[in-house]
Amino acid sequence: xxxxxxxxxxxxxxxxxxxxxxxxxxAVTRRDSRPVGPPTVYRALEFLMLQGLVSRIESLNAYVxxxxxxxxxxxxFFICSRCRASVEIEDPRIGGLLAEDAAVLGFVxxxxxxxxxxxxxxxxxxxxxxxxxxxxxxxxx
Amino acid sequence: xxxxxxxxxxxxxxxxxxxxxxxxxxAVTRRDSRPVGPPTVYRALEFLMLQGLVSRIESLNAYVxxxxxxxxxxxxFFICSRCRASVEIEDPRIGGLLAEDAAVLGFVxxxxxxxxxxxxxxxxxxxxxxxxxxxxxxxxx
DNA sequence: GGACGAAATGTTATAGTATTGCGTATCCCT
DNA sequence: AGGGATACGCAATACTATAACATTTCGTCC
Numbered sequence: 476x477x478x479x480x481x482x483x484x485x486x487x488x489x490x491x492x493x494x495x496x497x498x499x500x501x502a503v504t505r506r507d508s509r510p511v512g513p514p515t516v517y518r519a520l521e522f523l524m525l526q527g528l529v530s531r532i533e534s535l536n537a538y539v540x541x542x543x544x545x546x547x548x549x550x551x552f553f554i555c556s557r558c559r560a561s562v563e564i565e566d567p568r569i570g571g572l573l574a575e576d577a578a579v580l581g582f583v584x585x586x587x588x589x590x591x592x593x594x595x596x597x598x599x600x601x602x603x604x605x606x607x608x609x610x611x612x613x614x615x616x
Numbered sequence: 617x618x619x620x621x622x623x624x625x626x627x628x629x630x631x632x633x634x635x636x637x638x639x640x641x642x643a644v645t646r647r648d649s650r651p652v653g654p655p656t657v658y659r660a661l662e663f664l665m666l667q668g669l670v671s672r673i674e675s676l677n678a679y680v681x682x683x684x685x686x687x688x689x690x691x692x693f694f695i696c697s698r699c700r701a702s703v704e705i706e707d708p709r710i711g712g713l714l715a716e717d718a719a720v721l722g723f724v725x726x727x728x729x730x731x732x733x734x735x736x737x738x739x740x741x742x743x744x745x746x747x748x749x750x751x752x753x754x755x756x757x
Numbered sequence: 758g759g760a761c762g763a764a765a766t767g768t769t770a771t772a773g774t775a776t777t778g779c780g781t782a783t784c785c786c787t
Numbered sequence: 788a789g790g791g792a793t794a795c796g797c798a799a800t801a802c803t804a805t806a807a808c809a810t811t812t813c814g815t816c817c
Contacts, residue, residue, distance in 0.1 A: 477765070496803070515766060517804065522765095533674035534729050536774095536803060553723045566717050572709050573732055580703060581737030582694045588675050588731040591714055596722030618794070637774070653797060658775065663794095677774060677803095 480519045482507070484528060484540060492559045493537035496520065532561060534590050539563065550587060555595035562595070621660045623648070625669060625681060633700050634678035637661065673702060675731050680704065691728060696736035698743070703736070 486502050487494055496516055503511045520538055523529035528544045531537070532552055541548065542563045549570050554561045569589060577584045627643050628635055637657055644652045661679055664670035669685045672678070673693055682689060683704045690711050695702045710730060718725045735743070 479766075510767090512766090512768065513804070514768085514806085518766080533731070551717070553718065553721055553725075555723075556726070562721060562723075564717060564721070566713060568713050569710065572707060572713070573730075576692070576705060576707050577694065577732060577734070580694055580705070581740065582696075582703075582732070582734055583740045584694075584732045584734040585697070586733040588729060588733075589714075590674070590729040591718060591723070591725045592727040592729075593718070593723055593725040599722065599724050620795075651796090653795090654775070655777085655797085656795060659794080 479503070479511075479515065480522055483516065483519045484523055487529060487538060487540045493532045493535050493539050493554070493561050495535075495537050499538070530563070532590060533588050534592060535561075549589065551589045551591075553591045553593070553595070555598055556592055557594050557598040560595060620644070620652075620656065621663055624657065624660045625664055628670060628679060628681045634673050634676050634680050634695070634702050636676075636678050640679070671704070673731060674729050675733060676702075690730065692730045692732075694732045694734070694736070696739055697733055698735055698739040701736060 482503060483499055486499055486506075490498075496513065499520075500511055500513060500516045503516065520529060520531075524531060524538075526544070527547070528541055529538050530541050530550050530552075532539060532554065535554065539552075539561055541550075543565065546565075548563075549565050549567065550563070551566055551569060552561050552563050570587065573584065573587060576582075623644060624640055627640055627647075631639075637654065640661075641652055641654060641657045644657065661670060661672075665672060665679075667685070668688070669682055670679050671682050671691050671693075673680060673695065676695065680693075680702055682691075684706065687706075689704075690706050690708065691704070692707055692710060693702050693704050711728065714725065714728060717723075
């Protein structure tokens with residue numbers, strides 16, 4: 476775990492929502508006052524994902540810190556289309572069913588992506604104002 | 617359903633595997649002997665996805681025709697990293713569990729992405745022949 | 758300490774994926 | 788024919804990711 480990798484992990488935690496690689500590039504560049512190129516950040520993300528510290532949300536092309544890095548978790552995400560927040564939960568039953576289905580097919584699984592898009596409880600209430608995760612100062616919009 | 621949209625759907629069926637948007641652009645351009653731009657193809661794909669005729673595989677940035685367009689299906693994919701084939705199956709139990717988890721969160725789901733990467737039976741056979749038909753059922757690598 | 762190798766990072770360029778904006782054509786309806 | 792809605796053509800650009808190669812960092816062995 477190097478300084479750069481720790482920084483990126485910190486930024487992800489601070490962001491509080493799925494964060495794009497180029498947002499991270501910007502954030503690291505700004506915070507460390509030196510230019511950081513895409514490969515640098517992508518390599519750090521790859522490392523963090525291998526360690527199970529970060530997951531990629533495929534449907535957003537974005538990255539989030541994992542909630543339970545210590546365990547082999549399910550990577551099951553609920554993603555709010557409105558406030559852009561994501562929640563990771565564990566439900567071993569899903570993995571069980573997928574393993575069962577895989578067995579029927581003779582399929583040897585190595586990775587799962589389970590993502591549910593929709594609206595979170597807060598946003599589903601009409602009264603709830605939009606929350607913009609502006610933690611990474613230069614966020615778009 | 618216009619000529620262009622039908623053409624793209626045909627190409628997807630003919631392809632037999634998840635196909636990238638730019639592959640489709642090339643294919644349409646070649647087959648119809650006229651240049652087709654990205655927006656044209658992306659719009660057709662968007663339409664086909666809305667109709668439930670095509671699904672996007674997020675982890676591949678690719679598109680596949682749906683097996684059961686008539687039903688509200690699960691969009692549950694098993695994707696072989698080796699031969700690039702994908703298999704779509706239905707398992708209503710997965711949707712049930714996801715709905716259950718969503719309910720606990722107060723989350724209103726609008727779209728699901730469930731993708732399992734690994735090796736299909738044929739490819740697993742080739743690179744690592746198994747003995748006497750026994751399969752590693754639930755192995756999470 | 759100095760040489761060496763492995764791992765990480767820097768740098769430049771480019772590949773791959775997707776959308777915006779605007780103009781034109783087409784179809785349907787009256 | 789007029790008018791609106793929908794689809795398509797086209798150019799430019801935004802966004803996401805990787806390739807290829809140079810350089811630095813750091814631990815280890817002598």
